[in-house]
Amino acid sequence: MTVRVNTEEKTLLIKQILTYNNTSNDTLNHIILNDWNNAFSSKSSALAKKYSDEFVRAFHLATEKERGFTEIKTIVDNDFQAINWNRPKGKVDLIKLELNQPILPCSKQTFTLVYIVKIPDSKFTKYGYNNDGRIVLKNWYLNPARFEHKKFIQYSNENLDDIPNAFSDFEIEFELPKDYTLSSNLQEINSVELIDTKKVLLNSKNKNEVVITIEPKSTYQTYRNEIIEVSCGIEDARVKEIDKAIIFDKVSRFTASKLGLPLTSKIIITQEDYARQPFYGLNQLPSFLSPFSNELMFELKFLKTYLNNYLKENLNLNQRRDYWIADGIQMFLMMQYADEYFPELKMTGNVAHLKILKPYHFINLDFNQQYNYLYMLMARKNLDQPLNEPKNRLIKFNEQIASKYRAGLSLKYLDSYLGNDIVHKSIQEYIQENQFFGTNSRQFETVLVKNSPKDINWFFRTVIETRDLIDYKFGKVTKTKDSISVNIINKTNTNVPISLYQLKNNEVVNKLWLTEIKTDSTIVLPRLDADKITLNYNNEVPEYNLRNNWKSLKGFFFNNRPLKLIFFRDLEEPYYNQIFYVPEVEFNIYDGIALGMRINNKSILNKPFTFSVTPMYSSNTGSIVGKFSAIIDDNIREKGKLYNIRYMVTGSRFHYTKDAFYTNFIPVVQFRFRDENFRVNKNEFVQLRQVYVNREKSPFVTDLNTQNYNIFNAKYGNYQSEGTKHFSLLNDLQIANSFGKISTEIHYRKLFENNRQISFRFFAGAFMYRSVNTDFFSFGLDRPNDYMFDYNLLGRSETTGIYSQQYVYAEGGFKSKLDTRFANQWMTTVNGTFNIWNWIQIYGDAGMFKNQYSSAKFVYDSGLHLNLVPDYFELFLPVYSSNGLELNSNKYGEKIRFVVTLSPKILVSLFTRKWF
Secondary structure, X not given: OEEEEEOOOOEEEEEEEEEEEOXXXXXXXXXXXXXXXXXXXXOOOHHHHHXXXXXXXXXXXXXXXXHOEEEEEEEXXXXXXXXXXXXXXXXXXXXXXXXXXXXXXXXXXXXXXXXXXXXXXXXXXXXXXXXXXXXXXXXXXXXXXXXXXOEEOOOOOOOXXXXXXXXXXXXXXXXEEOXXXXXXXXXXXXEEEOOOEXXXXXXXXXXXXXXXXXXXXXXXXXXXXXXXXXXXXXXXXXXXXXXXXXXXXXXXXXXXXXXXXXXXXXXXXXXXXHHHOOOOOHHHOOOOOOOOOHHHHHHHHHHHHHHHHHHHHHOOEOOOOOHHHHHHHHHHHHHHHHHHHOOOOEOOHHHHHOHHHOOOOHHHOEOOHHHHHHHHHHHHOOOOOOOOOOHHHXXXXXXXXXXXXXXXXXXXXXXXXXXXXXXXXXXXXXXXXXXXXXXXXXXXXXXXXXXXXXXXXXXXXXXXXXXXXXXXXXXXEEEOOOEEEEEEEEOOOOOOOEEEEEEEOOEEEEEEEEOXXXXXXXXXXXXXXXXXXXXXXXXXXXXXXXXXXXEEOOOOOOOOOOEEEEEOOOOOXXXXXXXXXXXXXXXEOOOEEEEEEEEEOOOOOOOOEEEEEEEEEEOXXXXXXXXXXXXXXXXXXXXXXEEEEEEEXXXXXXXXXXXXXXXXXXXXXXXXXXXXXXXXXXXXXXXXXXXXXXXXXXXXOOOOOOXXXXXXXXXXXXXXXXXXXXXXXXXXXXXXXXXXXXXXXXXXXXXXXXXXXXXXXEEEEEEEEEOOOOOOOOXXXXXXXXXXXXXXXXXXXXXXXXXXXXXOOOOOOOOOOOOOOEEOOEEEEEEEEEEEEOOEEEEEEEEEEEOOOOOXXXXXXXXXXXXXXXXXXXXXXXXXXXXXXXXXOOOHHHHOEEEEOOOHHHHHHHHHOOOO
């Protein structure tokens, strides 16, 4: 290739001579080229869809200049005959060359391609151009796709760093401005300065990817020893260059000792590589808060990124299908590195030395324990996925964190079971044997099986290919002076090995591996003066629940967990019953600021049973208020749409007006459904609940016969949501002694390619029967009465003043307060919004409703909607409605409606939804 770089226009003019060597046994009539840069050209590409799935709107809102593209000028064969080309249907980032002459087995054909690459903004993938003049090129040129099993692999760019390039030999001449520098993972052969430009000649053999960095001032340092040369661009000015060189030498020698000598002579490590896959955890804190030293932080960054790039250069895998092998080796070696060089390091680094934090379990955990907990975070949410699941079907947290860690933990598990360094030797053999060839998981399995003295079929068929959980516990234990009889129960029927330890004074006196425990087994052990027996003592098995893994052999009671009170929250500690206490604040105008303490058992990982009790002191009334909840989650692991059944009881007691309490008690059962492809943002639920309410009488409330009531409520919800579109359906049935009503709500939102967004909501509700003479249970046109206390209303009984202006998206959905605000027979409304600039929208509502003894009435309103933080803080400014021109009012401020949410949980969900 000859590549002319235009740093002003952010373009590359490329002339490429491509010689394709057909090493297969098939005759090729066409070739597929990867053109992943062109994925940025369309808002309907697979890349754009991926961003939308993760609620990232920056790509959709970007200009064409920011997004980039590839413009093909000419493609000719060796006889200078034009070659017809096209982009396969639905794949804008692939090119299919229809060959004029077929390429026979063991023969070659040469093509010349001329094209322009518009480099995208780095804000999308970290790679591309930024505002400092720095350009990082990745997936920037046309390269043949891998040819496997008689066909080309046709993967689209989904920002997964898994381009299926065939390995190639390269010779590239770059022409760039003279004052710019170039760094790459190729060898630099020559550099010649001209008048305003310079030419840099690069080459290398057998690479599947070329990464180039072009910048006004080089941020790269080159390190080399007899093993490898590394261009390192990881930024950390706080670490001395001599220390960086020592770390490079240490890491490169460690890697070579574990994996063998590398195939490639040079790799590049960019800051962008690390930024895309950082070492998740406390080390992502700002430097002044970091619990690790600057040198250790640089070492962890370098180690993680070096291993990732090293494996890509030396292991010719299908990274979308068999990514778990490279991820597993990377994490396995990282754990080994920590064991070897930082055996005393804790997960929280220097924070572990603070005495005030010593009671917290996560403070005292070894550094490598974090991998297990981050995998278990997803398993407890029932969101973990098999390791052989294609990478583009993984949800983001699994793709970036949990599945990587599980792959490493699985290899560590196998290594502990087999011993004798068998897994390390097998990994080294596998890499060395397949450096020059495409390889896959079956070949990895063949090497491991060949070297293993024990049966390891369970490792691939169960640990790798399923999401089956591992969970063993003790059943009945009997002891004598000389022996122990132990019943071990396999709770999940996952037939994999489990380790059993005998301990005396917390020192291991015996260890053995147990196999073939499909349901339960009883074994007899010598006593050995042990005072405790434990399953999976060193956590080498990635097990679902560690709390049922031990038995004390002291005294009459085998398991006597002491109670441990912890402030705020902690990780689950197997040897204690943890109770957490957290200060909590709530506000409404009747109770004022309600201060209390939430007592609960909810640790960082989800539990099957959680409870929470929150007594609070009402500052306005001097009385005790509060709330409670108890939840049982039954996660369904079998294949099918039903994935969770939740049983729940909640209750609360607060003031609903100045001098009167309400008390509610609500038993609930909820069935939750999802698509078998976890990446599909579609969820359904069926919820059944009985709402019991007691309201004290008050002279400030005129509703009669509504002090005590109970309502059966059934709901069906269907939600399909992503960054560029949203659809939801909610059906609601309410049955009580004095009324019965049914309603449906449909919400649709669409962000168009011109960056205009439109949103529609439809509501229809009707009474089936009704025998009350109050509007308390009626449909609300502009705000519901919330008689089931579902909404966080700051002044739920207010009809005037600022608190009466609080708006909730429910029932009629109107923003203007009209003369008739309720309907006791039926109501149907349509609410719409359209954005005119960023968060400024116009809204319009129209509807009809009917009250008893009155004819149906048509109403409407319109105005401006300031959508500052969706669902958290919004303002509605009425302009025109059935009342007439709202702006003419002398009390216009009283007509403005607002949405405000004081719950941090809702705000946090805006940031976490892209991960889960």
